[in-house]
Amino acid sequence: MTNFVPAPSEAPTEHPEITYVGCARCGTQIAGLDGRYACSGCGWVNEWTEGHRPLPAAGPTPA
Helix, strand or coil: CCCCCCCCCCCCCCCCCEEEEECCCCCCEEEEECCECECCCCCCECCHHHCCCCCCCCCCCCC
16 A cells, blocks of 8 residues: 655645555554554554655754
8 A cells, every 4th residue: 555645736834744544564544644654453663764754853852
């Protein structure tokens, strides 16, 4: 199953987008942020590099 890919006409946003896909292992419909998924049914997790955009840089640790 393929990941959700936004239409080229959609402008990228600065906030994460909720995306949906069928689990690659069991087929359950799952939601994720920017193409990063974890299935609560069977435990499948996709590779973090498969996301739709790079992860944000870590900020300073709060005191």
